[in-house]
Amino acid sequence: MNVSTGGRQLRGRASATALACAIALIPGLSYAAPHAPGPDPGPGGTRSIEQVGAELDGLYRQAEVATEAYNTANEKATDQTKRLASLRADLTRIEGRVGDLHALAGAAARTQYRGGYLNSTGVQLLLGEHPDHALDDAAQAQQAMQNIINVSEAQKAARAELEGKTDAAAKDLKELNRTLADKAGAKEQIEKKIADAERIEAGLRKEETDKLAQLERQRTDEAKSKWPVSGPGGGTSDKGGGGTTTSVSGAAGKALAFAMDQIGKPYVWGAVGPSSFDCSGLTSTAWAAAGHPIPRTSQAQWHGLTRVSLSSAQPGDLIIYFKDATHVGMYIGGGQIVHAPRPGRTITTAPAASMPILGVVRPGV
Structure with missing residues (x-):
């Protein structure tokens, strides 16, 4: 959505348009809100150069507001996309963990049913960070079986919670993308207004251009003094x-x-x-x-x-x-x-x- 706008640059302009006459946070000073575009023409239906300048200021101010709104929406959508990808990766890992535990529990149950006990190697590898000791009797195997069940249930609960977070994140991303699309549409409308502003500037006579530049220099000098x-x-x-x-x-x-x-x-x-x-x-x-x-x-x-x-x-x-x-x-x-x-x-x-x-x-x- 990056749109380059060339436009005719007015000579002598040294600062941004939409300038106000003072700083909002300084006691005793005030400023005027940005002018709305399309001021009423003066007597006889002819707009003054001041009114033309106010219209240009209003159009460009709207453009800046639209730009920041779009950038903000884009940043939020980008961050949410990364968050959702991370959640989905975590969900994939925990689902694999649950599957491994389910398979191990099944193997343990089948072994015990046949009157034996589960070889400890798989249990230790799955449940312990330091599988240094092997189980050597059925009592330990029974305890290992219970540990498998406990861990499996905890992993299932964690998976359910993560699934909820992932679904919520996906829903939020969908809404953010809708907002981003709305902001993009607003930018397109502003782009059309900017094109109008550029046509206004391009159509100014030299004396009008000079007067606009003079007005801006005056505002710049006023701003310096404040x-x-x-x-x-x-x-x-x-x-x-x-x-x-x-x-x-x-x-x-x-x-x-x-x-x-x-x-x-x-x-x-x-x-x-x-x-x-x-x-x-x-x-x-x-x-x-x-x-x-x-x-x-x-x-x-x-x-x-x-x-x-x-x-x-x-x-x-x-x-x-x-x-x-x-x-x-x-x-x-x-x-x-x-x-x-x-x-x-x-x-x-x-x-x-x-x-x-x-x-x-x-x-x-």
């Missing part, structure tokens, strides 16, 4: 768009170096490299390259990694955006992130405050 964090890694960068103000070592440094090396590569839904990424594909692959695998999606990263305060954000940390945790970028210091913005864009740096922040998580701890 970053409140000071201290190590938090101050305003003096290196333009992508520099950091602190040196980074260890796993965080490796992850950050990897992410920065991907700048310029395109955003592609569901991609985890090496030639393209989506937002969480970039962060998860970067940290895996640093030797610390993390969850695949931004929502799983938010729920599964250690949360830290915004004021203690350090380079390499992940900043999670929007209330539904559907976007993520890696903090690089200086009030900046590196991220994969949305379809039609490439991996770039942007102000950390350019979208509403849900919180910060720190991998590797």
Whole structure:
């Protein structure tokens, strides 16, 4: 389902669309929710360039939400498939064990019926980890027979329990696959909207394109001014768009170096490299390259990694955006992130405050 979208890139854009004007978690500041697509035209039936920009923002925001929903469903289905395979392998082993015990019990019963006793070798091999001693009389054989029965009953009970778990896991996987199919269908609908957005962008006149780029630069400047964090890694960068103000070592440094090396590569839904990424594909692959695998999606990263305060954000940390945790970028210091913005864009740096922040998580701890 990875769909590459080229689209016409507007000149001068330095950050993702769907930008808000402040950080949700900072007291005293607020942000507007992403605009819905299709704003009403202005007087005379002509839409303003601001309305066009709002429509594009809304379409691309919907695309990102759909992308993360699909990725999450896919991850759950993949994990459940592995779990079901493991359960089925365990069930096969225990069924073999039950069959062996059943055969051994039958042999013991036939031998005793004929007035003899079961040779101990098979019993010891099946029931004991150290078959050092052979049974040498009928009393021991009788006890071995009882042990066979006891173990056989316990194995049958374990098999019944495992069969129940396997059936439940298969049912869950079936439901997850239905959910995945639904999410895939939703992505297809979003793809059509993205195509509409690209046609809108392609049809803009040069002066309209320039004005959109100017509006985005203004929002970028506003976002830079709203970053409140000071201290190590938090101050305003003096290196333009992508520099950091602190040196980074260890796993965080490796992850950050990897992410920065991907700048310029395109955003592609569901991609985890090496030639393209989506937002969480970039962060998860970067940290895996640093030797610390993390969850695949931004929502799983938010729920599964250690949360830290915004004021203690350090380079390499992940900043999670929007209330539904559907976007993520890696903090690089200086009030900046590196991220994969949305379809039609490439991996770039942007102000950390350019979208509403849900919180910060720190991998590797």
